[in-house]
């Protein structure tokens with residue numbers, strides 16, 4: 612994808628230089644934000660040259676403050692990275708998805724989090740649980756060092772995956788999610804169903820694959836990065852089991868048929884999409900998760 616040097620990026624570069632960060636530190640921050648090295652270097656050179664020409668003689672950039680950490684702030688994400696998105700431009704209370712009308716219950720801009728009511732009917736929730744129940748196994752997590760899968764002590768739930776289109780119920784839900792988040796069915800992973808017993812939890816994590824891990828390039832061969840998540844609640848635990856976003860102090864209560872959607876334009880903590888499944892304090896919890904990739908997931 613071609614990358615455009617935006618006015619926002621130029622402003623950010625000048626601000627970093629004024630704060631005393633070295634060009635090397637600024638370049639690293641841009642690369643971490645998804646900018647191609649060549650584009651980042653060109654943007655840095657041009658912007659700083661122009662900036663130096665425009666400031667009056669005798670004015671100099673501030674030196675790096677003593678003891679300052681020599682790493683620049685987060686660069687703006689590369690422009691134009693498309694992500695799944697629920698269209699809230701007309702501030703709708705309800706969204707008609709063709710086969711079902713859902714309710715918009717809450718929305719946050721950064722991180723992008725939208726809580727949706729009534730995404731699934733009671734029958735659909737129960738149907739998913741009954742189809743999944745016989746296939747449950749202790750949850751595995753994609754292993755970032757190798758690209759394989761491993762038992763993860765931070766995740767004490769049991770789960771299973773349905774292949775995409777595995778049965779009519781799964782197909783119906785996948786098509787509905789695709790309309791809700793304006794993202795093709797083909798770019799979604801198979802639906803995962805998770806069961807948490809009392810005491811089980813999913814410690815805070817990011818759903819994207821960590822670019823610094825050696826196994827990530829292998830994982831990305833199939834559909835690229837994850838760019839969005841829809842967690843659907845299939846039942847109401849007696850107590851606990853909310854989905855937490857610790858960076859912004861948000862907790863979404865698990866209500867049957869409701870869902871929480873969040874997206875992340877790049878694999879970086881400054882998306883503030885750290886999230887977890889709080890411990891189930893009473894009863895059990897069932898969810899279905901749909902992860903959305905940037906490309907086709909075959």
Ligand code: PD2
Nearest residue numbers: 813853854886887888898900
């Ligand atoms: O079950 C949840 O609330 C939860 C929390 C965090 C699910 C996931 N992550 C997930 O499936 O990625």
Ligand code: ZN
Nearest residue numbers: 816817818886
């Ligand atoms: Zn997650």
